[in-house]
Amino acid sequence: MAITSRLKRNFYKDSVAAMRIAQTVSAAAGLARVSLLMGTPANKDMLAQAGLLAPGFADASPMDMMIVVEGADHAVEPALAQIEGLLDKQETAPASGAVQAGPRSLALGVERLPGANLAQISVPGPYAAAEALKALRLDLHVFLFSDNVPVAEERAIKQLAARKNLLVMGPDCGTALIAGVPLGFANAVRRGSIGLVGASGTGMQELSCRIHALGAGISHGIGTGSRDASAEIGGTTLLQGIALLARDPGTRVIVIVSKPPAPAVAERALAAARACGKPVVVLFLGSKLESGGGVYTVATLEDAAHAALALARGATPGAAAPAGPAAIGELAGSQRYLRGLYSGGTYCTEALLIWRAAGICAWSNAPIDPAWTLPPRAASREHTAIDLGADEFTVGRPHPMIDFDQRKERLLQEARDPGVAAVVLDVVLGYGAHADPASELAPAVREARAVAAREDRNLLVLGFLCGTEADPQGLAGQGEKLTAAGMQLLPNSTAAARFAACCIAARR
Amino acid sequence: MIHAIDDIAATAAGHRARGASPVALVALGSKARWALLASGGIARPLSTFPDAPYFEAGGEIIWVGHSLPARHPRAAITARPVATGHVVTLGTLPAVTWRRELPPMAAVDPKVVQDAAGALLNAICDLGPPRGFGELLVHAALDFPLGYAEARVRRLARAYTAGNPESAYSASQSLLGLGAGLTPSGDDLVGAALFGRRLIDRDEAWLRIGGGLAQDARSASHAISAALLADMVAGESFEPLHDLADALAAGDASAALVAARALVHVGQASGWDMLAGLLLGLLGERMVIDG
Numbered sequence: 001m002a003i004t005s006r007l008k009r010n011f012y013k014d015s016v017a018a019m020r021i022a023q024t025v026s027a028a029a030g031l032a033r034v035s036l037l038m039g040t041p042a043n044k045d046m047l048a049q050a051g052l053l054a055p056g057f058a059d060a061s062p063m064d065m066m067i068v069v070e071g072a073d074h075a076v077e078p079a080l081a082q083i084e085g086l087l088d089k090q091e092t093a094p095a096s097g098a099v100q101a102g103p104r105s106l107a108l109g110v111e112r113l114p115g116a117n118l119a120q121i122s123v124p125g126p127y128a129a130a131e132a133l134k135a136l137r138l139d140l141h142v143f144l145f146s147d148n149v150p151v152a153e154e155r156a157i158k159q160l161a162a163r164k165n166l167l168v169m170g171p172d173c174g175t176a177l178i179a180g181v182p183l184g185f186a187n188a189v190r191r192g193s194i195g196l197v198g199a200s201g202t203g204m205q206e207l208s209c210r211i212h213a214l215g216a217g218i219s220h221g222i223g224t225g226s227r228d229a230s231a232e233i234g235g236t237t238l239l240q241g242i243a244l245l246a247r248d249p250g251t252r253v254i255v256i257v258s259k260p261p262a263p264a265v266a267e268r269a270l271a272a273a274r275a276c277g278k279p280v281v282v283l284f285l286g287s288k289l290e291s292g293g294g295v296y297t298v299a300t301l302e303d304a305a306h307a308a309l310a311l312a313r314g315a316t317p318g319a320a321a322p323a324g325p326a327a328i329g330e331l332a333g334s335q336r337y338l339r340g341l342y343s344g345g346t347y348c349t350e351a352l353l354i355w356r357a358a359g360i361c362a363w364s365n366a367p368i369d370p371a372w373t374l375p376p377r378a379a380s381r382e383h384t385a386i387d388l389g390a391d392e393f394t395v396g397r398p399h400p401m402i403d404f405d406q407r408k409e410r411l412l413q414e415a416r417d418p419g420v421a422a423v424v425l426d427v428v429l430g431y432g433a434h435a436d437p438a439s440e441l442a443p444a445v446r447e448a449r450a451v452a453a454r455e456d457r458n459l460l461v462l463g464f465l466c467g468t469e470a471d472p473q474g475l476a477g478q479g480e481k482l483t484a485a486g487m488q489l490l491p492n493s494t495a496a497a498r499f500a501a502c503c504i505a506a507r508r
Numbered sequence: 509m510i511h512a513i514d515d516i517a518a519t520a521a522g523h524r525a526r527g528a529s530p531v532a533l534v535a536l537g538s539k540a541r542w543a544l545l546a547s548g549g550i551a552r553p554l555s556t557f558p559d560a561p562y563f564e565a566g567g568e569i570i571w572v573g574h575s576l577p578a579r580h581p582r583a584a585i586t587a588r589p590v591a592t593g594h595v596v597t598l599g600t601l602p603a604v605t606w607r608r609e610l611p612p613m614a615a616v617d618p619k620v621v622q623d624a625a626g627a628l629l630n631a632i633c634d635l636g637p638p639r640g641f642g643e644l645l646v647h648a649a650l651d652f653p654l655g656y657a658e659a660r661v662r663r664l665a666r667a668y669t670a671g672n673p674e675s676a677y678s679a680s681q682s683l684l685g686l687g688a689g690l691t692p693s694g695d696d697l698v699g700a701a702l703f704g705r706r707l708i709d710r711d712e713a714w715l716r717i718g719g720g721l722a723q724d725a726r727s728a729s730h731a732i733s734a735a736l737l738a739d740m741v742a743g744e745s746f747e748p749l750h751d752l753a754d755a756l757a758a759g760d761a762s763a764a765l766v767a768a769r770a771l772v773h774v775g776q777a778s779g780w781d782m783l784a785g786l787l788l789g790l791l792g793e794r795m796v797i798d799g
Binding site: 010012013014015016018019022033035036037038040041042043046047049050061062063122123124146398399402403405432434435 | 529532533534535556557558559560561585587588599600602603604652653656657682683684685686687688689690691692694728729730733775776777778
């Protein structure tokens with residue numbers, strides 16, 4: 001029986017990875033024992049008892065790794081070489097999921113990963129365009145998460161990208177799903193024949209989850225960035241996205257989702273949609289557009305999902321079936337107002353539009369009518385819907401999909417207001433979102449209802465989940481926690497806004 | 509062109525690293541909070557293990573990353589993975605921090621705890637195949653090198669049965685730094701045994717030997733494991749260990765089984781080592797002999 005050993009100084013390997021290596025190597029024929037141990041006195045003592053303490057281990061410290069292989073003469077050296085190879089390999093792909101030190105430039109990254117064709121960039125705004133330019137020069141598509149990029153720089157990088165037939169998704173692009181790979185905030189949805197392109201991160205998340213829930217899937221989701229459809233940028237990425245999805249053999253139906261674009265951009269986008277040869281569902285929130293020529297215009301996220309599904313199945317889109325009735329319960333006489341506390345701007349806009357259609361005018365920090373502007377960080381008044389993802393709430397703080405503190409505080413504030421009948425909350429799951437949003441929100445929901453109950457009020461806390469069962473947080477478990485806390489869960493954003501409006505209508 | 513987009517799928521995962529913007533936190537343990545307050549939100553790689561997910565902040569060792577198996581007072585859990593080997597700047601610290609304590613002695617009946625621990629021991633097979641010192645709980649042979657230390661564990665168990673802190677101290681010393689992994693099995697066992705004993709007995713003598721062992725671990729093991737052991741000695745550790753202690757204190761056998769199931773999934777063998785240690789601290793020799 002031969003023994004061979006190696007000491008690796010100051011060498012860390014997490015237990016799971018070390019054990020896997022030991023198991024993998026020791027499975028080979030001719031090996032009796034494979035050990036990877038830190039050089040602690042106790043381990044050296046054990047090796048000595050077993051007759052395995054190599055002379056080189058005498059001065060090993062607890063920061064060093066001792067590798068010992070015992071077996072047939074012919075087997076031990078190859079096994080040791082295999083262990084060292086695996087340890088080096090695991091350096092770049094650790095079992096624990098932590099990211100090892102990466103390349104320090106895009107060029108080095110491309111060198112390390114030949115064939116790479118996309119760069120994800122998230123650096124402070126002033127440096128983002130420069131990084132995007134480097135990526136484009138390396139013939140990489142760009143997913144640009146950074147915001148606060150000057151308009152002129154955005155225009156320049158998008159023009160260069162278009163000349164090179166490359167995409168710049170962003171700046172301020174929160175969501176994309178490229179061939180099933182989520183970038184930024186995105187959900188685990190199945191692949192399918194519906195392609196999305198849009199300026200709305202949460203809108204794309206909601207649509208992809210609705211489509212998934214309806215049994216279909218997403219081919220690609222191309223984010224454009226929040227400012228792409230403005231007159232200054234001209235919808236460069238939006239138009240590229242439509243063209244790409246039109247040529248994609250895996251995409252049968254295209255859905256465009258955005259807040260209202262600049263009129264000229266809307267016109268160009270609609271023209272491109274009509275000419276693309278595939279059915280296109282268009283949701284420009286708050287815009288009144290005519291359907292026709294293969295373009296189907298809708299007013300809500302729910303309608304967009306249903307229309308896309310129908311078209312993908314070769315049917316004609318109809319109106320989505322309204323959500324089933326839910327119990328409103330007894331409201332006190334003073335309870336007359338709605339409050340929306342949204343982490344997604346698109347949800348906030350959709351609710352404002354639905355409420356307005358129901359005759360409910362609401363104040364907002366992101367109003368559809370400037371006359372209803374709520375000053376930054378002001379307390380709610382009458383009917384109010386707040387986009388807590390707006391800059392005024394996120395400067396120096398994590399996004400409300402990650403950090404719930406502001407929403408929890410605001411929920412309690414609304415609960416103390418005797419005029420409030422219902423509060424609507426979105427709960428976004430998926431990659432990038434909070435690991436367990438329901439556990440964060442549930443105590444606040446419970447407390448808010450208790451605050452109201454102490455004054456004989458039944459506060460309705462309405463919510464909806466944007467997510468799928470395949471998301472890291474799990475859809476059902478999140479729903480159960482929130483329901484147990486007293487939240488009334490509605491099937492989606494549209495249904496929640498409509499139900500809230502019904503609650504008020506019932507009071508009239 | 510769309511095929512170019514399809515190709516992105518193959519490579520996008522390799523391009524998720526981001527720039528130097530502060531990393532958002534989603535959860536923060538109480539020790540990590542104090543450490544980050546002291547360091548101005550900066551966490552630096554440990555000079556000894558630069559590739560480990562453990563960092564130095566404000567003179568403390570903290571864990572920084574995206575995928576901790578369970579919450580811990582030293583954990584700063586980030587919204588996205590962080591690169592090891594580099595200085596990390598953390599974003600705004602959450603207002604709420606995570607901290608658990610053992611139930612107050614007034615709320616603990618040692619007999620109730622020990623009965624529940626015995627019931628858990630009887631149901632141990634429900635937790636799946638054990639690892640590390642967990643093998644002792646099902647009377648299996650210990651793997652190398654732990655097998656050479658079985659006599660030391662039995663000596664430790666006898667000391668706990670006798671309620672003899674001095675004997676427990678010397679037996680524990682012989683186990684520090686023993687076994688594979690970043691937190692050697694011996695450290696997890698010794699720390700959890702003291703954690704368990706602290707649940708039912710806050711006598712000064714046990715606290716004193718705990719302090720001594722935390723000090724000894726600095727040379728017998730390495731800094732990361734010594735820090736985690738010191739936490740256990742002080743009654744602070746991973747969330748499932750606290751859940752298990754709470755369930756045992758409540759005499760709730762089914763909740764204890766649920767918590768134990770979560771505990772044994774911590775690390776490669778750490779969870780099992782801690783479970784064995786906890787039961788040893790509560791039951792002494794019954795853990796290895798009668799179990």
